[in-house]
Amino acid sequence: MSSQKPILEARGLVKKYGQVVALNGADFEIYPGEILAIIGDNGAGKSTLIKALSGALQPDEGEISLGGERINFRSPRDAQRAGIETVYQDLAVAPALDIASNVFLGRETRRRGPLGSLLRLLDKRGMRREARRQFEELGIGVQSIGEAVGNLSGGQRQGVAVARAAAWARRLVIMDEPTAALGVKETGQVIDLIKRVRERGLPVILISHDMPHVFELADRIHIMRLGRRVAVVTPKTHTMPEAVAIMTGATPSELDNVLTKKGSPE
Amino acid sequence: MGPTRTLQLVRRLITAPTVGPFIALVLTMVFFSLKTDRFFQAQNFSLVLQQVMIVGVLAIGQTLVILTAGIDLSVGTVMALGQVIMTKLAVANGVPVVPALLLGVLTCVGFGALHGGLVTGVRLPPFIITLGTLNIAFALTHIISNDLTFTGLPKLELFWGRTFNISGTDFTYGVVLMLVLYALAWYGLNQTAWGRHVYATGDNREAARLTGINTNRVLLSVYTLAGLTYGIAAWLLIGRTQVGDPNAGQTTENLDSITAVVLGGTSLFGGRGTVIGTLIGALIVGVFRNGLTLIGVSVIYQYLVTGVLVILAVSVDQFLHRRNG
Numbered sequence: 001m002s003s004q005k006p007i008l009e010a011r012g013l014v015k016k017y018g019q020v021v022a023l024n025g026a027d028f029e030i031y032p033g034e035i036l037a038i039i040g041d042n043g044a045g046k047s048t049l050i051k052a053l054s055g056a057l058q059p060d061e062g063e064i065s066l067g068g069e070r071i072n073f074r075s076p077r078d079a080q081r082a083g084i085e086t087v088y089q090d091l092a093v094a095p096a097l098d099i100a101s102n103v104f105l106g107r108e109t110r111r112r113g114p115l116g117s118l119l120r121l122l123d124k125r126g127m128r129r130e131a132r133r134q135f136e137e138l139g140i141g142v143q144s145i146g147e148a149v150g151n152l153s154g155g156q157r158q159g160v161a162v163a164r165a166a167a168w169a170r171r172l173v174i175m176d177e178p179t180a181a182l183g184v185k186e187t188g189q190v191i192d193l194i195k196r197v198r199e200r201g202l203p204v205i206l207i208s209h210d211m212p213h214v215f216e217l218a219d220r221i222h223i224m225r226l227g228r229r230v231a232v233v234t235p236k237t238h239t240m241p242e243a244v245a246i247m248t249g250a251t252p253s254e255l256d257n258v259l260t261k262k263g264s265p266e
Numbered sequence: 267m268g269p270t271r272t273l274q275l276v277r278r279l280i281t282a283p284t285v286g287p288f289i290a291l292v293l294t295m296v297f298f299s300l301k302t303d304r305f306f307q308a309q310n311f312s313l314v315l316q317q318v319m320i321v322g323v324l325a326i327g328q329t330l331v332i333l334t335a336g337i338d339l340s341v342g343t344v345m346a347l348g349q350v351i352m353t354k355l356a357v358a359n360g361v362p363v364v365p366a367l368l369l370g371v372l373t374c375v376g377f378g379a380l381h382g383g384l385v386t387g388v389r390l391p392p393f394i395i396t397l398g399t400l401n402i403a404f405a406l407t408h409i410i411s412n413d414l415t416f417t418g419l420p421k422l423e424l425f426w427g428r429t430f431n432i433s434g435t436d437f438t439y440g441v442v443l444m445l446v447l448y449a450l451a452w453y454g455l456n457q458t459a460w461g462r463h464v465y466a467t468g469d470n471r472e473a474a475r476l477t478g479i480n481t482n483r484v485l486l487s488v489y490t491l492a493g494l495t496y497g498i499a500a501w502l503l504i505g506r507t508q509v510g511d512p513n514a515g516q517t518t519e520n521l522d523s524i525t526a527v528v529l530g531g532t533s534l535f536g537g538r539g540t541v542i543g544t545l546i547g548a549l550i551v552g553v554f555r556n557g558l559t560l561i562g563v564s565v566i567y568q569y570l571v572t573g574v575l576v577i578l579a580v581s582v583d584q585f586l587h588r589r590n591g
Contacts, residue, residue, distance in 0.1 A: 056476055075478075075480075076476050076477070080478045088473070088476060094462075094465060094477075094537070095469060095537070096465050097462060097465055097466065101462055105466055105479070106477045106478040106479045108459035110459070120460070121457050121458070122458060
């Protein structure tokens with residue numbers, strides 16, 4: 001890993017909301033092909049960090065680079081164009097629309113010829129075919145691709161959101177607590193999905209509160225506290241209680257430094 | 267293959283959102299047919315369609331706005347303003363008919379764009395914005411018209427009130443235009459990416475934005491197009507009344523357009539609904555008014571009935587919303 005360059009990197013990100021400092025000089029990097037988990041207590045700045053990385057908000061200070069180039073996302077659409085897709089907790093999908101429409105939402109394809117260019121007619125059949133192929137590849141079982149997403153279970157909905165991200169991401173997938181609202185069985189399905197996304201060679205940023213899952217999935221674990229990264233550890237070098245201790249600030253700061261050096265790639 | 271196909275079709279028909287409103291329409295028609303023989307006649311249906319025409323067209327714009335979880339209280343007064351501008355320019359100011367009509371339509375489009383701009387730019391609630399423009403358009407209508415009614419209008423302004431005959435029954439061209447506008451709105455909402463974005467934005471604006479949809483542009487287009495439908499409705503109104511009347515279209519049209527949308531099964535919470543449902547909803551309102559008149563119920567009771575209908579429809583919407591989350 002030491003020979004590789006980070007695919008996405010951030011230095012000194014600051015984001016303030018009035019008196020509240022959400023990000024206070026946060027650093028970040030993710031390497032090709034890895035699953036990087038981000039953990040941290042409530043209010044540690046996890047969501048703000050990934051929103052900055054996915055273009056949902058603009059940091060006040062600091063810089064972000066993708067593949068070594070400075071970038072400045074002004075909207076989620078900018079990040080998508082750069083190949084970064086994000087799965088949000090529960091607001092990733094439009095329930096009234098069917099599965100295929102959700103997968104293609106914001107990127108609809110039109111019919112060829114004048115029907116598409118002049119009359120703006122959607123290529124519904126083509127989008128359904130493509131969405132079905134995507135679902136088969138990821139091993140998601142869905143009875144009907146024309147079903148409204150509102151009629152699906154929570155796990156299936158999240159499956160749609162993950163499939164959507166996997167279908168369009170060229171560089172990176174970000175997942176913000178993808179299993180937070182799910183039951184045990186559905187959580188298992190989403191975790192399998194995340195693994196399959198990595199098998200495709202896409203790096204994944206995973207925000208989660210669920211330590212066992214984090215330790216099962218992650219190659220490296222980025223720990224946030226009070227708006228900055230306090231350590232990067234790996235499941236091999238640290239135990240769960242150690243990671244939680246760093247996260248909550250229970251260990252002395254000297255130890256934090258040691259742990260940071262031990263865990264970060266040199 | 268055959269039986270499952272049929273089953274799927276039956277299931278789709280039963281769960282289609284327009285089925286409820288459609289059954290309500292049929293029941294209403296059966297009721298009035300039993301009450302009076304004057305109801306179930308081709309000439310009477312033609313009359314209902316003419317009465318529905320104005321509200322029907324306004325309700326298309328209202329549907330678009332409500333699909334984005336907004337509401338437009340100004341529809342009737344904006345239309346009245348457009349109508350007064352069209353007629354006054356042509357009659358009193360000697361403006362040629364085509365520019366007069368265009369300026370009237372553009373005024374309504376301008377109001378729509380203003381709503382859209384305030385909703386997206388200043389992030390004000392549509393309820394308050396359109397309550398404001400309701401009063402502004404109302405005042406401008408009376409200021410510009412000087413409370414005069416304009417008559418002796420050019421032929422083109424009266425065009426949509428002209429009739430053609432199908433096997434003994436007269437239909438106005440305005441009714442045909444209304445149906446064409448419904449077809450166009452259906453196409454836009456169901457067959458284009460824009461329609462998908464309208465639904466997604468109405469369902470959850472932030473989620474749609476995070477999906478990469480330019481929700482501000484969607485909202486701006488929705489309010490502006492709604493303004494266009496009010497402008498077209500203004501022209502239809504002239505065809506129906508044959509004059510430019512500053513007092514026309516200001517009382518019942520506002521609430522009736524919302525009633526039509528809600529009766530048609532479109533959710534006030536946004537993201538769910540169809541224009542075909544709205545057409546059925548507008549017909550329900552029209553049939554009720556027509557039927558109650560035929561059986562001799564006074565106008566004031568018609569308001570009572572429409573009021574009850576709206577609250578019933580909104581209650582059903584609220585109930586469904588809670589159940590589905």
